[in-house]
Amino acid sequence: MSLTMGWQSQDPNSNTMTRVQIERRELNADDVAVRIDYCGVCHSDLHRIHGMLGEKDLVPGHEFTGVITATGTSVTKFAVGDAVAVGTIINSCGQCAMCQIGQENFCLTGATTTYGGKGNLKGGYSREYVLTEKFAFPIPEGLDPVAAGPLMCAGISVWEPMRAAGVGPSTRMAxxxxxxxxHLAVKLGVALGAEVTVLSRTADKTHDALALGAKSLLVTTDETAMAQSAGRFDYIIDTIAADHELSPLLRLLWVDGSxxxxxxxxxxxxxxxxLGYGRKKLTSSGTGGLPQTAELLQFCADNNIxxxxxxxxxxxxxxxxDRLAAGDVRYRFVLDMSDLDDPTTPA
Structure with a gap:
């Protein structure tokens, strides 16, 4: 057992986090220990801090990067000093049909999530983490570790369904x-060759959308523009975290659109x-499997994304x-965890 410092939520009615000491298990033969340098802040962290899954005393964080500090006796994939990225799951059964096809995220016995879940694991808002080497990823050359963490959740969450849908040069995507x-869906869609449009309630983000590579922005509160855009898209990826009506989005899809x-x-x-009016498909996705995650990291390194x-x-x-809850972020917060080494860091 080793001890490390982290930030824990203790009140589901508040975003206040308390600096606490947490335990990490001794390394199994196939484990690696990671010094966490940077951890992304995901909107699902907010949901879970506020009790979406009924969890308590959470140390959130499931998209982080760092450096290997120790390895188990049978580890062959990594050495001390290697830069790695870790995402939303850190283990699966490895035996079921889903795991056998590289969809560990859909493990039929239930994948082990990076925090909370079974055993209320303590996540990446901390200075050290221990996991099996299989679920740690080398950071490809050219990919900045400071920014790579959010690819392990936000990035793979949009990448896997986009790849499954065959998004490419012939796709009209929103x-x-x-x-x-x-914002990552826009960057990745453009890099895959799709014609990308951003859907937003106001025109305020038009400049940002175009700067990210989108062809246009469609204002969803403009009834005339929405009516004129009926059937305009083959594929829509909906990343809105708040409750909203799906029917207006479905009306924007062409036949067999998703x-x-x-x-x-x-x-x-x-x-x-x-859905029947146009054979439209309503779907979702949950993070990604190991092959897709590795593919995403390399794609981003190769395409400077x-x-x-x-x-x-x-x-x-x-x-x-607090700022994330208010929508005051462009476009992902990343926490620098090095201040946890300082005993004077406020609790």
């Missing part, structure tokens, strides 16, 4: 919501009739959560 997931809801997958869906991040000292985690 992205609903221009936040942590949405709406993939990622931002708030617990929402109630539309009537089936709305990284999330746009704002880095804060980890002691400012409450400010990051």
């Amino acid at each position: 992205v609903a919501g221009l936040g942590g997931l949405g 709406l993939c809801v990622l931002g708030n997958p617990l929402m109630t869906g539309p009537r089936l009739l709305e 990284a999330p746009t991040v704002e880095v804060l000292p980890s002691a400012q985690v409450k400010a990051a959560l």
Whole structure:
């Protein structure tokens, strides 16, 4: 057992985090220990801090990068000093049909999540983490470790369904919501050759959308523009974290088009009739398997793609959560965990 420092939520009605000492297990033969340098702040962290899954005393964080500090006796993939990235799951059964096809995220016995879940594991808002080497990823050359962490959640969450849908040069794609997931969906869609449009309630983000590579922005509160855009898209990826109506988005799809809801997958869906009118598909996805995650990291390194991040000292985690809740981030907060080494860091 080793001890490390982290930030823990103790009140579901507050974004206040308390600096605490937490335990990490002794290394198994196939484990690696990671010194966490940078950890992204995900909107799902907010949901879970506030009790979405009924968890308590969470140390959140499931998209982080760092350096290997120790290896188990049978580890062959990594050596001490290697830079790695870790995402939303850190183990699976490895035996079921899903694991056998590289969809460990859909493990039929239940994948082990990076924090919370079975045993209330303590996540990446901390200085050290221990996991099996299979679920740590080398950071490809050219990919900045400061920005790579959000690729392990926001990035893979949009990448896997986009790849499954065959997004490419012939795809007319729309992205609903221009936040942590949405801005990466735009960057990745453009890099895959799709014609990308951003869907937003106002025109305020038009400049940002175009700067990210989108061809246009469609204002969803403009009834005339929405009516004129009926059937305009083959694929819509919905990254909006708040409750909202899906029917207006479905009306934008062409025959056999797909709406993939990622931002708030617990929402109630539309009537089936709305899917039947045009053989439309309503789908979702949950993070990604090991092959897809490795593919994403390499694709981003090869195409110079990284999330746009704002880095804060980890002691400012409450400010990051408060601003995230208010939508005041462009486009992902990343916590610098090095201040946890300082015993004077405020609790």
